[in-house]
Amino acid sequence: MQRKLTRGRLLLVVALLVTIASGLALRRYGYAINLPFVVVKYGGSLLWGAMVYWLLAAIFVSPVRFGIAAAALLIAVAVEFFRLWHTPDLDAFRLTAAGALLLGRVFSPWNIVAYAAGIALALAVDCALSGTRRSA
Numbered sequence: 001m002q003r004k005l006t007r008g009r010l011l012l013v014v015a016l017l018v019t020i021a022s023g024l025a026l027r028r029y030g031y032a033i034n035l036p037f038v039v040v041k042y043g044g045s046l047l048w049g050a051m052v053y054w055l056l057a058a059i060f061v062s063p064v065r066f067g068i069a070a071a072a073l074l075i076a077v078a079v080e081f082f083r084l085w086h087t088p089d090l091d092a093f094r095l096t097a098a099g100a101l102l103l104g105r106v107f108s109p110w111n112i113v114a115y116a117a118g119i120a121l122a123l124a125v126d127c128a129l130s131g132t133r134r135s136a
Contacts, residue, residue, distance in 0.1 A: 009058055011129065012054055012057045016055055019047055019051045026040060026043050026044055027044055027101075030043070030044075045111045045114035046121070047118060048114075049076050050122035052075055052115070053068065053069060053123060056068050056071055056072050056075075063130075065123055065126055066123070069123045073115065076116075077115070080115070081107070083104050084107050
């Protein structure tokens with residue numbers, strides 16, 4: 001089954017790419033421009049949660065946005081709890097840049113709060129833009 005690149009899907013992919021670029025920029029330059037620790041640390045987590053939402057929304061373009069948000073939250077929470085599982089190979093991967101970005105290193109319930117906020121923010125933006133996107 002081939003998925004059609006509709007205007008709506010394209011906007012979701014653009015939102016995904018902008019969110020990823022913002023998260024990488026925050027991680028790379030946040031401290032350099034003297035942003036507070038809490039902004040860099042939890043802003044990155046907020047953007048990571050939004051990224052999960054945009055990814056699922058782009059894959060499963062659907063008018064049921066709350067279902068996408070719930071699935072994004074479930075994935076984000078699962079990834080956070082996955083940080084409690086340790087094996088030598090997994091811990092070695094977590095020490096790489098890709099491992100830190102994808103899986104993180106240390107479990108924190110505050111990350112779950114930030115993920116939920118990011119998902120809620122992405123959902124709100126998606127709903128706000130949906131009138132334009134869904135009618136196109």
